Amino acid sequence: MKCSICDNKNKDGTSVEIYKCRECWNKQAHEYYLKNKEKLKKRTMLWKKNNKDKVLEDSRRYRKELKINALKAYSNNKIECACCGEKEIDFLCLDHIDNNGAQERREKKYGLGTSFLKWLKAHDYPASARLQVLCLNCNMSKRIQGSACIHKLNKISKAKQIRL
Numbered sequence: 001m002k003c004s005i006c007d008n009k010n011k012d013g014t015s016v017e018i019y020k021c022r023e024c025w026n027k028q029a030h031e032y033y034l035k036n037k038e039k040l041k042k043r044t045m046l047w048k049k050n051n052k053d054k055v056l057e058d059s060r061r062y063r064k065e066l067k068i069n070a071l072k073a074y075s076n077n078k079i080e081c082a083c084c085g086e087k088e089i090d091f092l093c094l095d096h097i098d099n100n101g102a103q104e105r106r107e108k109k110y111g112l113g114t115s116f117l118k119w120l121k122a123h124d125y126p127a128s129a130r131l132q133v134l135c136l137n138c139n140m141s142k143r144i145q146g147s148a149c150i151h152k153l154n155k156i157s158k159a160k161q162i163r164l
Contacts, residue, residue: 003019003020003021004019004020005020005028006021006023006024063117064089066114066117066118067089067117069125070094070120070121070125071094071133074125074131074133075132075133080133081134081138082132082138083134083135084135084137084149086135088135091135092133092134093135094131094132095133095134095138095139095142096129099147134149
């Protein structure tokens with residue numbers, strides 16, 4: 001079958017009923033969008049207003065997927081706290097190993113939360129970000145202690161007592 005617009009053969013696998021190749025179809029859809037932008041925006045806003053539960057569920061699913069992918073990337077696909085081994089995803093977060101998160105946010109302007117996860121995904125989860133997966137308890141403990149989680153400090157303290 002040939003495309004009715006550009007006369008190219010149907011190489012992209014679209015069904016026989018469609019007489020347009022994918023490129024022509026997309027071009028026509030984009031032109032329609034540009035001509036009817038306001039109408040389509042109103043229709044989208046109305047749909048979102050009438051389907052709040054679906055919108056919220058899709059948003060939650062999207063954010064959770066972003067978080068899981070980031071956790072996998074910075075834990076070698078073994079999603080758990082690098083300190084205590086906690087595996088509950090809702091308790092896990094990303095931690096800047098060098099305690100320089102605020103400085104990096106100012107320099108790279110990537111924001112917090114979902115915008116940070118989007119930035120990581122867009123930059124293919126860079127190793128230069130020097131992130132690790134910690135549970136919220138270990139992350140807060142590291143922040144309070146100023147250098148390391150209380151678990152690690154206790155292990156060091158116990159090791160010193162054994163040597164003495």
